[in-house]
Amino acid sequence: MDKSIKNIFTQGAISPTFIADSIAKHSAKTNIGAHAIFLGQVRADEIDGKIVSAIEYTSHENMALEKMHEIREEIFDKYELTCMHIHHSLGTINTGEICLFVFASSKHRKAATEASNEVVERIKAELPVWGREIFEDATHQWKVNK
Secondary structure (H helix, E strand, C coil): CCCCCCEEEEEECCCHHHHHHHHHHHCCCCCCCCEEEEEECCCCCCCCCEEEEEEEECHHHHHHHHHHHHHHHHHHCCEEEEEEECCCCEEECCCCCCEEEEEECCCHHHHHHHHHHHHHHHHHHHEEEEEEEEEECCCEEEECCC
């Protein structure tokens, strides 16, 4: 496994074409038996009578990348993965667009699924990434993860 710190950040939304291409590239890796894919999409939540139209993501990028590297290493040590790819949006992402793409692969389904779930939970809990919810009336508030 490559031990270097990977840049997980993408400016703007993660396109369905990028996701499809990522999946297609793995068909040559015949030691993989399972992929677990998580896609986080911006919801049009209603908060205090206002509808969210987008989320603007910002981050302490260097801190976030170091923390993500640490999380990634721990996940690889815990589960038998062949590879794991993580992409998180920065900037303004409109409702309906993809802002998080986690792609975990393994010989076996259980490892891929559990690793994917754990990495998503840890990203939400531990990474210094913030979302500012932008409402249809152009007002905003900082997002609170539940």
